[in-house]
Amino acid sequence: MKTNDNFAQKSPEQELDDFINALNLERQPIESTNEDVAELQSLTRRIKNLRPAVNPREQFTLQLQEKLLRGPKPQKRFLPWSALVASILVIIFLISPWSHSNKDLVLAMEQKVKQLENYHGILEKTSSNAAGETQIIQRIEIWSVGNKYATRSEEGIVTVNNGESRWISQPKSKEITLLPIYLDPHDFDLQEEASRAKQYPHKIVGEETIAGHEATRIEIEPPGGLPYYLWIDTETHLPIQLQTAMQKSLQTTFTFVTLETNTQIPNSTFNYDPPEGYRIIDQNPDKPAVTLAGAITISGLTPLQLSEKPQRMFASSNRIVFDFIDTIVIESKATTPFVLSPLATLGQAEGGPLEILPDSLRWQQNGLEIQVQGQRSEELAKQLTNSIAIPAEGQVLPNQSKVKVEIDMEIVKNNQQQVDAGSSPWQLDPAQVAFTFAVLKISPEGIQGEPPFDYNSLKVTSNTGTDATIQILEGPVKVVYLKRLIRQDQSGIWTVVGYDPR
The missing domain is CATH 2.50.20.10 (Lipoprotein localisation LolA/LolB/LppX)
Structure with missing residues (x-):
């Protein structure tokens, strides 16, 4: 007789497996009508919840021992109890609190x-x-x-x-x-x-x-x-x-x-439905564009083409946004000289500077300023230009300065903690640190009035994220060498480790 799949009974191992999957997904699991499987499900739930496990009932323990010794009855279509018990032991090992180290937490x-x-x-x-x-x-x-x-x-x-x-x-x-x-x-x-x-x-x-x-x-x-x-x-x-x-x-x-x-949240929670009488203040210049031709019409730009099609597009005057959900590409008209963020690592793109921040790349190309932000920033940037150079993460440059600067690490640590507390944020900018160092070489007692040379005379010539060199076009210092000595990320301060006199 052919069995109707809708009424096919699950095996004990399948019931237990479905129960564990539901727990892992934080969903309400289905309790088994089989008394023995239900007992195992109960134990699994207690272990999963990291609660003190209640001892199984005595009758269940005796039945389990008997089945381990004798094996299942031939007429029953159940998983051999030795395998079932082995499975639950694996489960206990994987989800019990004593199976994890501090790192595993x-x-x-x-x-x-x-x-x-x-x-x-x-x-x-x-x-x-x-x-x-x-x-x-x-x-x-x-x-x-x-x-x-x-x-x-x-x-x-x-x-x-x-x-x-x-x-x-x-x-x-x-x-x-x-x-x-x-x-x-x-x-x-x-x-x-x-x-x-x-x-x-x-x-x-x-x-x-x-x-x-x-x-x-x-x-x-x-x-x-x-x-x-x-x-x-x-x-x-x-x-x-x-x-x-x-x-x-x-x-x-x-x-x-x-x-x-993993609960029920009504879709209406996220619906845009302005109440009557409310004033709308639009601070979002980008509007949805159905086609690339529509985005070009709105922006007035001729954008660089990506080989991959975006999920969505937005556009406004002189600007197009290609949205890939996990990453966005913004192409806008380059109207000002390129200025590198003080927190950025320096690379090269199209023969010019490339600003590198966590999950973000920015450069200028063909009269456009391009910014790629998100998890796939490097991958998508390479669809726009073949001329891109990104220094290796944490790349250390040799200190080739003519004059080495003596470092007091206690002072550096104190400076880092001051910046963490919101004071002296200029120490996060290598150019500002180099500028201050060079000015103090001229005026050791501090700056009175206007600085002795123009801040715009500084040029970042390299920045790997951990090491940087700043060229100064005027004054007694020609090149300043800096490092992030305490923390090698955006929150780390820069310290001068050497310089070249003019």
Whole structure:
């Protein structure tokens, strides 16, 4: 007799496998009607939740022992119990808390964040001073689904980015402000914090209860900076609290007082539906363009062509944006001389300077200024130009200076911490550091009035992100050599390690 697939009974191993998959995806699993499989499911759930496991019932234990010794009855279409028990032992090893090292905790968090389909929660921001006094600064409700993100403050201010439009709705003034959908940072972004925790040295420092949840507190130490703390929910492995370092006697803490994951979020949460009587303030110059010809008509540009078709296009006067979801390419009319960001590494493109920032490349070509931002920035940039040179990450240049500068590392560490606290941000700019060094060579007691030479006489001749050389066209110093000695990323300060006199 042919069996109807709709009524085909799953094997115990398939039931258990489906149960585990549902748990891993944070979905409601289907409980088995088979008493023995249900017992294994119950044990698996307890281990998964990192809760104290309840001993299986005595009858189940005896039955399990008997089946291990005798094997299953021939007429039953079940997985051999020895294999089933071996499977559950593997499960216990993989998901039990004692199977992970400190490093694995952060890796587990990263994987859990990647599995998020959506989340909804309330994020509380508090501030504490050196005396231990704490006050709530802000509490916002957050909805996130894929690339859609919405927040609502206690004052009713709503901010939404639905992947196509981004706006802020302010009921008090009855205004809606339209913004570009790009470059939309969030406080306590789960993906970003998981990435940082993996990138920087970290260690487990304790277990605490946060918003009613048991959590593991880890200390994260950015090189040369003050440590800060992240709390990871021991049940969900998701970050639920972030605390910054104490800076200028103030410390900020972000806490998800509630957090639901992979839940039901209405699509209407992200719909753009301005209430009647609201004033619309449009600060988003880029409008959707259905075709490339339409984008050219709107912008008045003849853009460089990419070999790959973008998902979406936007355009405004003298500007076209090609959107590849994870990366955008902006082509605009070059109306001003190219100025390198002080935080950028220096490369070469089309015979000119190439600005290199994390997931961002910018250069000028054929009368256009081109900026590529996102995960595939280098890949897409190479579709626009064959003449591109990017220095190797962390490439160290030899210190060929004629005069070496003696370094006091304690002073450098103190300077780094001052910049982390918001003071002297000019030390993040190698040109500013070189300029200050050269000026003090002329005026050791400090600058009185106008500087002795023009800042525009400086030229960045190399910058690998860790090493830089600055050429000065006038004054007693010809070339300044600098390094990031404490932290080799955008937050690291520059220090002069040598120079060439004129």
